[in-house]
Amino acid sequence: MAHAPGYGRIVNIASVAGKEGNPNASAYSESKAAIIAITKSLGKELAETDIAVNCVTPAAARTRIFDQMSQEHIDYMLSKIPRARFAELDETAAMVCWLLSSENSFTTGSVFDLSGGRATY
Numbered sequence: 663m664a665h666a667p668g669y670g671r672i673v674n675i676a677s678v679a680g681k682e683g684n685p686n687a688s689a690y691s692e693s694k695a696a697i698i699a700i701t702k703s704l705g706k707e708l709a710e711t712d713i714a715v716n717c718v719t720p721a722a723a724r725t726r727i728f729d730q731m732s733q734e735h736i737d738y739m740l741s742k743i744p745r746a747r748f749a750e751l752d753e754t755a756a757m758v759c760w761l762l763s764s765e766n767s768f769t770t771g772s773v774f775d776l777s778g779g780r781a782t783y
Contacts, residue, residue, distance in 0.1 A: 666712070670712070671714050671761065672713065674697045680694025680695040701772075702773070713770075716769060716770060719774065719775055720776040720777065722743075
């Protein structure tokens with residue numbers, strides 16, 4: 663589908679850590695909070711155009727990075743998620759696909775929580 667000049671969709675991927683902070687990970691949490699802030703700022707700056715800027719903040723998903731973590735750390739991360747499971751990659755992909763689509767003609771500057779209930783704001 664061809665779009666008119668000036669059309670765009672930007673989806674930033676941050677983390678629930680940018681909303682809540684993670685202990686012993688202040689630099690990581692800070693960088694994710696910065697992604698959230700730039701999403702909100704750009705969303706407002708571009709609101710009068712057909713460029714939407716949004717962000718998703720997933721909780722941990724079981725990927726190969728878990729191979730580098732102790733089971734104790736994995737269990738700690740899981741204990742913070744009220745749904746009692748990690749995010750599925752296809753759940754995150756589905757949200758991102760919608761945000762990138764032309765169906766998303768109104769929402770901009772928003773942060774979509776994918777944390778299984780960890781952050782409820």
